Amino acid sequence: MPIQLFDSLERRLKPLAPSHPDGVFRFYNCGLTVYAPGHIGNFRTFVVNDVLRRLLELEFGKDKVKHVRNLTDVDDRTIGQAKKENRGLAEITQHWTKIFHQDCAALNLLPPHAEPTATGYIREQVNMIECLMEKGNAYRAPDGSVYFKIASFPGYGALSRIQERELQVTNAIADADHKDSVSDFALWKVYKPEEDGAVKWTGPGGTGEGRPGWHIECSAMSKSILGDTIDLHTGGVDLLFPHHENEIAQSQCCNGTTFARHWYHSEHLLVDGKKMSKSLGNYYTLGDLVAKGYSPMAVRLALLMGHPRKQLNFTLDSLHAAESALANLRAHRASLATAGAAHEAFAPVLAMLQDDLNTPGALGALFTIINRKDGEPDAASFDRVMFALGLDLQKPAAPAAAAPGAITALAEKRWAAKQARDFAAADALRKELTAAGWAMLDGKDGYRLEPVMKK
RNA sequence: GGCGCGGUCGCCAAGUGGUUAAGGCCGAGCUCUGCAAAAGCUCUACCGCCGGUUCGACUCCGGCCCGCGCCUCCA
Numbered sequence: 074m075p076i077q078l079f080d081s082l083e084r085r086l087k088p089l090a091p092s093h094p095d096g097v098f099r100f101y102n103c104g105l106t107v108y109a110p111g112h113i114g115n116f117r118t119f120v121v122n123d124v125l126r127r128l129l130e131l132e133f134g135k136d137k138v139k140h141v142r143n144l145t146d147v148d149d150r151t152i153g154q155a156k157k158e159n160r161g162l163a164e165i166t167q168h169w170t171k172i173f174h175q176d177c178a179a180l181n182l183l184p185p186h187a188e189p190t191a192t193g194y195i196r197e198q199v200n201m202i203e204c205l206m207e208k209g210n211a212y213r214a215p216d217g218s219v220y221f222k223i224a225s226f227p228g229y230g231a232l233s234r235i236q237e238r239e240l241q242v243t244n245a246i247a248d249a250d251h252k253d254s255v256s257d258f259a260l261w262k263v264y265k266p267e268e269d270g271a272v273k274w275t276g277p278g279g280t281g282e283g284r285p286g287w288h289i290e291c292s293a294m295s296k297s298i299l300g301d302t303i304d305l306h307t308g309g310v311d312l313l314f315p316h317h318e319n320e321i322a323q324s325q326c327c328n329g330t331t332f333a334r335h336w337y338h339s340e341h342l343l344v345d346g347k348k349m350s351k352s353l354g355n356y357y358t359l360g361d362l363v364a365k366g367y368s369p370m371a372v373r374l375a376l377l378m379g380h381p382r383k384q385l386n387f388t389l390d391s392l393h394a395a396e397s398a399l400a401n402l403r404a405h406r407a408s409l410a411t412a413g414a415a416h417e418a419f420a421p422v423l424a425m426l427q428d429d430l431n432t433p434g435a436l437g438a439l440f441t442i443i444n445r446k447d448g449e450p451d452a453a454s455f456d457r458v459m460f461a462l463g464l465d466l467q468k469p470a471a472p473a474a475a476a477p478g479a480i481t482a483l484a485e486k487r488w489a490a491k492q493a494r495d496f497a498a499a500d501a502l503r504k505e506l507t508a509a510g511w512a513m514l515d516g517k518d519g520y521r522l523e524p525v526m527k528k
Numbered sequence: 529g530g531c532g533c534g535g536u537c538g539c540c541a542a543g544u545g546g547u548u549a550a551g552g553c554c555g556a557g558c559u560c561u562g563c564a565a566a567a568g569c570u571c572u573a574c575c576g577c578c579g580g581u582u583c584g585a586c587u588c589c590g591g592c593c594c595g596c597g598c599c600u601c602c603a
Contacts, residue, residue, distance in 0.1 A: 103603075104603090105603075106601095106602085106603095111603085112603085114602090114603055115602095115603045116603085117603070118603040119603075121603095122603095145601095148601065149601065150601085150602095233531075233532095233598085233599085234531065234532090235530075235531065235598090235599065236530080236531095255600090256600080257600095258600060258601080259600090259601085286601075287600090287601045288600095288601075308603065309602080309603030310532085310533090310597070310598070310603080311597080311598065311602050311603065312602085312603070313532095313598075314531090314598065314599065314600085315599085315600050315601075316600090316601075316602095319600085319601095338603090339603075340533075340597080340603095341596085341597060341598095341602095341603075342603085343596070343597090346595075346596080347596080348596080348597075348602095374552095375540090378540065378541065378552075379540080379541065379542095380541085380542075382533090383533075383534070383541095384533070384534070384596060384597070385540090385541090386539095386540070386541095386596095387540090388539075388540075390539055390540070390553075390554080391539075391540050391541090391552090391553080393553070393554090394539080394540065394552055394553035394554080395540095395552080395553085396553095397552080397553060397554090398551095398552050398553070401552085404566095404567090425542090431542075431543095433540090433541055433542050433550095433551080433552090434541095434542050434543075434550080434551090435542095436541090436542090436551065436552070437541080437542055437543090437550045437551035437552080438542095438550080438551080439551085440550090440551050440552065441550065441551065444551085491562085491563090494562080496562055496563065499562085499563075500562090500563055500564090503563070503564065507564090512564080512565075513564075513565085514564075514565045514566080515563090515564070515565070516565090516566095521565090523565095
């Protein structure tokens with residue numbers, strides 16, 4: 074069964090298939106701007122794309138998928154952050170790239186086959202801008218910046234179905250005086266010493282120094298690494314407009330052919346019913362959650378508990394639920410013989426994923442099959458499903474927090490009382506521990522202490 | 529104002545024009561266990577409101593209420 078995925082442009086489910094003769098599926102996923110740690114909303118998108126990547130590998134073969142995910146390392150925010158910290162741009166972006174890679178590894182994201190950066194493709198971006206200027210799709214404004222002329226591309230707005238006149242005019246006025254139309258967007262931004270510091274490159278012919286606008290990087294990197302036409306382009310819904318709309322305009326005007334055959338956008342993550350914001354106190358990075366005692370694998374599972382094309386309300390409760398569910402999966406895996414019969418016991422789970430990436434449906438099917446205790450255990454099929462979901466059951470659960478000395482002492486005392494069969498004393502001590510927020514779990518030859526997880 | 533999405537069990541969340549509306553978490557009862565935990569068994573919804581279409585709608589259509597997102601550099 075082919076993978077069916079919703080196409081944001083045509084607004085319907087379409088099967089996914091490679092279009093190039095080499096049979097390699099070309100997949101571009103808009104990545105992170107590296108000026109701060111990624112938040113879990115960013116990671117929702119990347120986890121969803123990772124499941125997609127894994128499904129594509131299962132469908133077409135490991136070497137028949139080319140996955141590109143870029144890093145935006147020059148824009149207003151990265152430059153702003155560097156300036157704020159009085160450090161070099163590269164220093165800032167390399168630091169956050171390193172953190173991003175650590176987070177990705179913790180979440181078990183397969184590394185993309187290429188991870189281009191905007192600064193690594195300046196030449197390609199400049200070439201593309203020159204191409205657009207030559208073709209009459211871009212113009213140099215009086216201030217030296219270069220803008221894309223939206224009026225020159227009749228197809229503009231097809232993806233977002235937004236008309237120029239529908240745009241709320243309030244905040245589009247910023248540098249309108251330089252543009253032919255308020256809706257035109259920057260391809261090349263002229264150098265401004267007071268803002269840009271040392272950040273500048275030689276611009277397209279006939280213009281001065283400066284830096285690329287945001288949108289052109291994806292068009293240029295996609296073209297350079299994957300070719301003029303790619304099979305799938307993805308990102309969060311917020312990129313649909315203007316970013317992806319602008320990419321289509323740039324790429325199709327320059328290349329004269331279809332840019333992406335399929336567009337896919339994952340919805341936003343909400344936290345406690347609202348978009349994350351630091352002022353609401355509902356803004357989480359992976360590090361924040363790990364510090365609270367949750368495991369990255371549980372975060373991954375929690376991010377998969379909602380349909381990717383629906384807003385997902387993330388709460389600490391849901392994360393707690395994921396942690397428990399993960400423990401059940403580990404227990405189930407341990408109960409399976411290593412070499413299971415190959416009868417595809419878990420095939421319905423993959424079928425759910427292949428049907429528009431229905432991750433919650435897949436998880437439902439997974440647990441339904443686990444709960445139904447008839448049928449032969451099938452470790453191979455189970456493992457294939459875990460691979461598709463990217464759930465690494467080998468990764469440790471959240472590390473138990475170390476108990477304070479006073480707690481340890483109480484526990485020792487209780488263990489001794491228990492060994493002496495003084496159950497009254499033992500029970501009293503258990504109560505004390507519970508009151509202090511610690512659960513004492515007795516084993517055959519010893520005990521474990523666990524903090525009682527508070528909601 | 530424009531565009532789009534959603535309101536299903538305490539929480540999270542699938543799903544279908546018509547047998548018992550998945551699943552996870554939490555909770556409750558029972559079994560087991562000195563106690564607790566783990567494990568096992570069992571239990572918990574008529575699908576925002578009002579109309580319409582239909583033999584039949586939670587599922588289709590219309591209206592309303594509520595929530596959320598995007599509208600030039602936010603995944």
